[in-house]
Amino acid sequence: xxxxxxxxxxxxxxxxxxxxxxxxxxxxxxxxxxxxxxxxxxxxxxxxxxxxxxxxxxxxxxxxxxxxxxxxxxxxxxxxxxxxxxxxxxxxxxxxxxxxxxxxxxxxxxxxxxxxxxxxxxxxxxxxxxxxxxxxxxxxxxxxxxxxxxxxxxxxxxxxxxxxxxxxxxxxxxxxxxxxxxxxxxxxxxxxxxxxxxxxxxxxxxxxxxxxxxxxxxxxxxxxxxxxxxxxxxxxxxxxxxxxxxxxxxxxxxxxxxxxxxxxxxxxxxxxxxxxxxxxxxxxxxxxxxxxxxxxxxxxxxxxxxxxxxxxxxxxx
Amino acid sequence: xxxxxxxxxxxxxxxxxxxxxxxxxxxxxxxxxxxxxxxxxxxxxxxxxxxxxxxxxxxxxxxxxxxxxxxxxxxxxxxxxxxxxxxxxxxxxxxxxxxxxxxxxxxxxxxxxxxxxxxxxxxxxxxxxxxxxxxxxxxxxxxxxxxxxxxxxxxxxxxxxxxxxxxxxxxxxxxxxxxxxxxxxxxxxxxxxxxxxxxxxxxxxxxxxxxxxxxxxxxxxxxxxxxxxxxxxx
Numbered sequence: 001x002x003x004x005x006x007x008x009x010x011x012x013x014x015x016x017x018x019x020x021x022x023x024x025x026x027x028x029x030x031x032x033x034x035x036x037x038x039x040x041x042x043x044x045x046x047x048x049x050x051x052x053x054x055x056x057x058x059x060x061x062x063x064x065x066x067x068x069x070x071x072x073x074x075x076x077x078x079x080x081x082x083x084x085x086x087x088x089x090x091x092x093x094x095x096x097x098x099x100x101x102x103x104x105x106x107x108x109x110x111x112x113x114x115x116x117x118x119x120x121x122x123x124x125x126x127x128x129x130x131x132x133x134x135x136x137x138x139x140x141x142x143x144x145x146x147x148x149x150x151x152x153x154x155x156x157x158x159x160x161x162x163x164x165x166x167x168x169x170x171x172x173x174x175x176x177x178x179x180x181x182x183x184x185x186x187x188x189x190x191x192x193x194x195x196x197x198x199x200x201x202x203x204x205x206x207x208x209x210x211x212x213x214x215x216x217x218x219x220x221x222x223x224x225x226x227x228x229x230x231x232x233x234x235x236x237x238x239x240x241x242x243x244x245x246x247x248x249x250x251x252x253x254x255x256x257x258x259x260x261x262x263x264x265x266x267x268x269x270x271x272x273x274x275x276x277x278x279x280x281x282x283x284x285x286x287x288x289x290x291x292x293x294x295x296x297x298x299x300x301x302x303x304x305x306x307x308x309x310x311x312x313x314x315x316x317x
Numbered sequence: 318x319x320x321x322x323x324x325x326x327x328x329x330x331x332x333x334x335x336x337x338x339x340x341x342x343x344x345x346x347x348x349x350x351x352x353x354x355x356x357x358x359x360x361x362x363x364x365x366x367x368x369x370x371x372x373x374x375x376x377x378x379x380x381x382x383x384x385x386x387x388x389x390x391x392x393x394x395x396x397x398x399x400x401x402x403x404x405x406x407x408x409x410x411x412x413x414x415x416x417x418x419x420x421x422x423x424x425x426x427x428x429x430x431x432x433x434x435x436x437x438x439x440x441x442x443x444x445x446x447x448x449x450x451x452x453x454x455x456x457x458x459x460x461x462x463x464x465x466x467x468x469x470x471x472x473x474x475x476x477x478x479x480x481x482x483x484x485x486x487x488x489x490x491x492x493x494x495x496x497x498x499x500x501x502x503x504x505x506x507x508x509x510x511x512x513x514x515x516x517x518x519x520x521x522x523x524x525x526x527x528x529x530x531x532x533x534x535x536x537x538x539x540x541x542x543x544x545x546x547x548x549x550x551x
Contacts, residue, residue: 007377014380048370054359056366061344068341080390089392094400096393099384100440104431132374135430139380146384150391160386164435165379170340175375177343180368181329184347187364188322188354196318224329229489233496241500252502256493257482257512261520264478268471272329272339275375276477280434280470284443286463295464295471299524306519314515 012046028075110134195238226272228263325350410532420476
């Protein structure tokens with residue numbers, strides 16, 4: 001049966017291939033450190049379950065060091081010229097959209113149907129993280145279709161993707177490291193401390209102060225942590241349940257749902273949410289690191305205000 | 318109470334303000350928080366290693382890149398631009414509004430991976446937005462191009478964030494339910510998810526309104542940029 005480990009192996013093989021191509025790219029500005037970065041990441045992916053957690057921790061520090069101190073550079077990706085691309089696009093036309101659309105299509109089919117298939121009693125796809133597994137299968141399928149359709153050779157396609165990976169560079173690690181930081185903060189008891197400080201320093205007996213503290217706390221803590229999931233338990237167990245629900249009689253369901261979405265507004269505002277705000281800067285070749293965040297500010301701020309009003313209006317009696 | 322672990326938060330905030338490399342800031346914050354909470358170096362390394370391994374799934378999006386690599390070599394982005402340029406009634410703002418609606422609707426029924434910065438924004442939405450702007454306004458300069466791309470990325474994020482929370486099996490809803498259950502409040506996921514709808518509608522209204530304004534501002538920005546004599550290669 002297929003489970004998430006197989007998808008990790010696939011990632012490992014892909015990243016190892018990237019590392020080898022980097023090593024052989026003599027025009028690469030930071031050939032050795034970039035190759036080391038992708039190779040270590042490949043090993044962390046493929047053998048993540050076999051490596052002892054402590055050794056893995058040391059490896060993560062090395063990988064993060066390589067990324068953080070500018071070890072990932074750019075090289076020669078043997079790109080096609082604009083004329084070559086135009087010519088090929090003219091021949092292939094709308095068929096070019098097919099492999100791109102195959103990724104969501106296969107994922108969808110996988111999630112809906114493949115998970116119900118079992119062979120001799122064992123399911124074909126593990127019930128845990130089914131969507132991620134199906135996405136992995138979909139990418140493989142779409143890649144084969146793309147190679148067949150375009151007639152590109154495998155190394156050339158991987159070279160092109162290596163250009164995108166090198167451009168993303170350190171940002172590729174950030175979502176993972178932030179999840180790790182969230183777990184670490186949890187173990188260090190930071191949630192309780194923040195809640196403790198807030199309840200001591202603010203006049204939370206006023207309902208509107210409590211609503212503001214809860215909503216803006218969600219926004220700020222989300223900005224620090226890079227995602228609302230890390231902020232939610234802190235603010236909800238610190239202010240939401242003890243103050244708003246217990247003291248002011250708030251309805252927990254709208255409080256939590258709208259509170260979480262207030263945190264999402266914070267996600268729109270922070271570079272720590274790298275996969276949403278920084279990775280696209282690299283993907284779209286933008287010069288300004290904060291270009292995506294700037295485009296989101298005027299959606300996020302009015303929405304925060306609306307959410308605070310909604311909490312006050314819908315959650316409080 | 319031991320307040321020292323808060324130093325970890327302080328590290329993040331200072332790093333954030335001083336614009337240090339986020340990767341280093343996050344690792345430093347983890348080390349500081351762990352040490353301040355009295356963990357041994359071995360324990361800190363173990364926590365970091367476990368936290369990393371457990372969350373590897375966050376990175377599997379890199380598997381979409383080879384597909385993009387092959388298609389972009391064959392001119393996918395150029396084709397997306399030309400394809401939309403043939404549809405005269407499509408403006409960048411209208412295109413993005415349509416995308417926003419589709420992205421929100423798809424996310425709300427759990428199909429979050431139908432789109433994404435790597436899957437749809439880079440290969441399709443951003444080139445199409447540029448194509449639509451070119452068809453309407455002629456030549457566009459690098460500043461306008463950057464604004465179109467950034468707004469495309471922003472639209473994908475808004476659509477995803479304020480759609481997925483309505484989906485009952487989505488992580489956020491399950492997280493809420495789980496935390497409440499631990500504290501003695503039992504509720505159905507659907508009950509939580511439905512309360513996400515007002516914010517989802519407001520998010521659509523606010524962002525769609527901004528996209529309308531974006532269309533209007535675009536004509537002026539392009540005229541200004543061309544008047545300054547940007548040749549598109551700056």
